[in-house]
Amino acid sequence: MKEIEFTINGRKKRIAVRPKDLLLNVIREELGLKGTKYGCGTGECGACTVLLDGRPILSCLTLAVAVNGKSITTIEGIGTDEHLHPIQQAFIDAGAIQCGYCTPGMILSAKALLDKNPNPSEEEIKEAIKGNLCRCTGYVKIIAAIQLAAKRMRGERV
Amino acid sequence: MALLSRYGDKAKLIAGGTDLLVDMKNEKINPQYLISLMKITGLSYIAEEGDVLRIGATTTLRELEESQIIEKRYGLISKAVKCLGTVQIRNMATIGGNICNAVPSADLPPALVALNATLKIVGPNGERTMPLEDFFAGVKKTKLSVGELLKEIIVERPPARSGTAFIKLSRTAEDLAIVNVAVRITLNEDDTCREARIVIGGGVGPTLIRSREAEKLLLGKKMEEELVKRAAEVACTGFSCRPTSIRASPEYKAEVGRVLVKRALLEALKKAGGVVEDDERN
Numbered sequence: 001m002k003e004i005e006f007t008i009n010g011r012k013k014r015i016a017v018r019p020k021d022l023l024l025n026v027i028r029e030e031l032g033l034k035g036t037k038y039g040c041g042t043g044e045c046g047a048c049t050v051l052l053d054g055r056p057i058l059s060c061l062t063l064a065v066a067v068n069g070k071s072i073t074t075i076e077g078i079g080t081d082e083h084l085h086p087i088q089q090a091f092i093d094a095g096a097i098q099c100g101y102c103t104p105g106m107i108l109s110a111k112a113l114l115d116k117n118p119n120p121s122e123e124e125i126k127e128a129i130k131g132n133l134c135r136c137t138g139y140v141k142i143i144a145a146i147q148l149a150a151k152r153m154r155g156e157r158v
Numbered sequence: 159m160a161l162l163s164r165y166g167d168k169a170k171l172i173a174g175g176t177d178l179l180v181d182m183k184n185e186k187i188n189p190q191y192l193i194s195l196m197k198i199t200g201l202s203y204i205a206e207e208g209d210v211l212r213i214g215a216t217t218t219l220r221e222l223e224e225s226q227i228i229e230k231r232y233g234l235i236s237k238a239v240k241c242l243g244t245v246q247i248r249n250m251a252t253i254g255g256n257i258c259n260a261v262p263s264a265d266l267p268p269a270l271v272a273l274n275a276t277l278k279i280v281g282p283n284g285e286r287t288m289p290l291e292d293f294f295a296g297v298k299k300t301k302l303s304v305g306e307l308l309k310e311i312i313v314e315r316p317p318a319r320s321g322t323a324f325i326k327l328s329r330t331a332e333d334l335a336i337v338n339v340a341v342r343i344t345l346n347e348d349d350t351c352r353e354a355r356i357v358i359g360g361g362v363g364p365t366l367i368r369s370r371e372a373e374k375l376l377l378g379k380k381m382e383e384e385l386v387k388r389a390a391e392v393a394c395t396g397f398s399c400r401p402t403s404i405r406a407s408p409e410y411k412a413e414v415g416r417v418l419v420k421r422a423l424l425e426a427l428k429k430a431g432g433v434v435e436d437d438e439r440n
């Protein structure tokens with residue numbers, strides 16, 4: 001076992017992990033944050049996406065020991081039940097959620113995009129979520145949701 | 159370094175882990191020790207020095223994608239990186255991993271060979287350099303000895319009147335290549351071909367292929383369409399795909415290879431032919 005210390009959703013955590021523990025399992029099992037999903041386990045689907053120092057990565061292909069000293073954001077870290085993050089609200093308003101399995105990863109990829117680029121083109125949105133598979137929606141409403149969120153985050157009243 | 163010598167082949171280096179952890183999960187390999195390269199500071203950098211670019215082995219593909227220097231003057235690398243994987247993968251995957259994993263379908267090696275890249279390798283006996291072109295020994299095999307690691311990739315800036323192109327054919331954009339082609343051509347004053355580098359990857363053999371014969375065909379000549387077509391045919395004869403190749407048959411690869419090589423050469427020619435502004439030499 002090895003002690004690691006990292007920030008998760010703004011809070012410092014110190015836990016002991018095994019060298020081969022995956023970040024995904026630590027987040028779900030040790031920390032009990034079940035918003036991060038397990039899909040394929042091989043990098044193809046993006047359900048396990050989290051932000052590492054603000055950048056989207058796949059927690060199913062990341063060793064827990066590798067995040068020592070770093071900052072992780074999961075879907076639980078970007079809004080509260082009372083105050084959803086604007087992207088979360090936009091996903092609801094635009095009808096971009098069906099089964100919801102892809103949603104946490106999708107929203108985190110969208111957040112990383114909008115934090116860097118507040119006014120992305122449709123192409124840029126597609127590129128940003130290329131690594132997040134959705135089997136239900138056909139993506140059209142997801143793209144609309146991200147465009148809606150972008151407008152609201154820029155201060156437009158829509 | 160000391161760790162690597164101590165554990166020998168019981169240990170495996172890990173950088174981004176996007177290949178290694180997939181292999182471990184599929185139980186293709188099960189190393190006893192993992193030595194993380196990401197902990198080593200000073201192995202991630204993009205530095206331009208005169209007419210060469212030095213890239214540290216643990217630089218992520220996303221960092222390459224975001225680099226203005228690369229976008230402006232080493233556009234072939236940008237093109238190849240943008241075709242590779244997804245944002246998440248590019249945030250994790252490193253250039254060193256893409257090279258050292260030595261799968262013939264990797265996207266960066268053809269582009270880097272077309273740019274005449276050299277590798278700086280460090281090991282128990284010090285440092286050595288080797289052209290990237292000579293680095294691959296077979297599928298998943300490199301010329302690294304036990305205890306050695308890749309430290310730096312050195313890329314030559316394309317000379318004046320150069321043009322480059324990278325084309326990847328795959329099932330979906332984030333998938334591994336069926337065929338990928340990278341070329342760099344340089345023209346003489348009179349528009350004849352001064353140098354051509356034609357590299358084909360995507361599992362057309364156990365390693366990527368540089369087609370010297372096709373390159374020779376172009377040398378000193380005006381690159382007219384007929385000649386380019388012939389060069390593409392020469393470049394795509396004798397592919398030896400793995401019999402297990404799941405993505406396409408050798409015949410199919412040769413067929414599309416010819417089309418892609420021709421298209422890449424013509425694209426590079428067009429780029430080399432225009433007025434060459436200093437910043438557009440990519």
Ligand SMILES: Cc1cc2nc3c(=O)[nH]c(=O)nc-3n(C[C@H](O)[C@H](O)[C@H](O)COP(=O)(O)OP(=O)(O)OC[C@H]3O[C@@H](n4cnc5c(N)ncnc54)[C@H](O)[C@@H]3O)c2cc1C
Binds near residue numbers: 170177179254
């Ligand atoms: C979903 C998915 C999609 C992908 N799509 C593409 C694609 O389109 N095109 C493509 O080319 N690749 C693709 N890949 C493959 C992969 O992302 C790349 O090969 C990546 O660049 C590997 O880098 P890494 O840092 O993750 O390597 P790791 O997995 O950490 O290491 C790979 C191998 O290289 C060795 N190694 C790493 N760094 C060094 C070093 N500095 N010195 C010596 N040995 C070293 C390791 O020991 C290991 O054997 C994809 C992967 C996934 C999971």
Ligand code: FES
Binds near residue numbers: 038039042043058061
């Ligand atoms: S579970 Fe990580 S990408 Fe599918």
Ligand code: FES
Binds near residue numbers: 100102133134137
């Ligand atoms: S809503 Fe079901 S996978 Fe996207």
